[in-house]
Amino acid sequence: xxxxxxxxxxxxxxxxxxxxxxxxxxxxxxxxxxxxxxxxxxxxxxxxxxxxxxxxxxxxxxxxxxxxxxxxxxxxxxxxxxxxxxxxxxxxxx
Numbered sequence: 786x787x788x789x790x791x792x793x794x795x796x797x798x799x800x801x802x803x804x805x806x807x808x809x810x811x812x813x814x815x816x817x818x819x820x821x822x823x824x825x826x827x828x829x830x831x832x833x834x835x836x837x838x839x840x841x842x843x844x845x846x847x848x849x850x851x852x853x854x855x856x857x858x859x860x861x862x863x864x865x866x867x868x869x870x871x872x873x874x875x876x877x878x879x
Contacts, residue, residue, distance in 0.1 A: 817861065822850040824868045838867035 798805040825835050825846075832846040839846070840863070849856060849864065858872070865872045 817856065818850045818852065821861070821864060821868075824865075824870055825850070828868055835864065835867055839864045 794808070798808060825832070828835075830838075832850070833843045835841075836843045836846045846864070849860070858874075862872045
């Protein structure tokens with residue numbers, strides 16, 4: 786059974802063309818930040834620790850985790866390596 790958020794998103798996609806067009810790209814940006822935060826938390830390190838390992842700043846890590854838009858692949862790759870992970874990019878059918 787769909788939860789309330791899924792129902793709301795479905796309804797908005799049907800009634801708001803601009804929302805529907807932008808939803809997937811916005812969701813993918815959000816997902817990148819969530820994945821990086823989850824990996825950091827699983828590693829048991831703070832944003833500050835990760836920033837030090839990635840030769841970055843805590844504010845940059847926070848921004849990446851919370852507003853992952855227009856992020857360079859090289860940045861994501863550097864943060865992933867600092868977490869002991871590899872970045873994998875996959876092309877899928879639209």
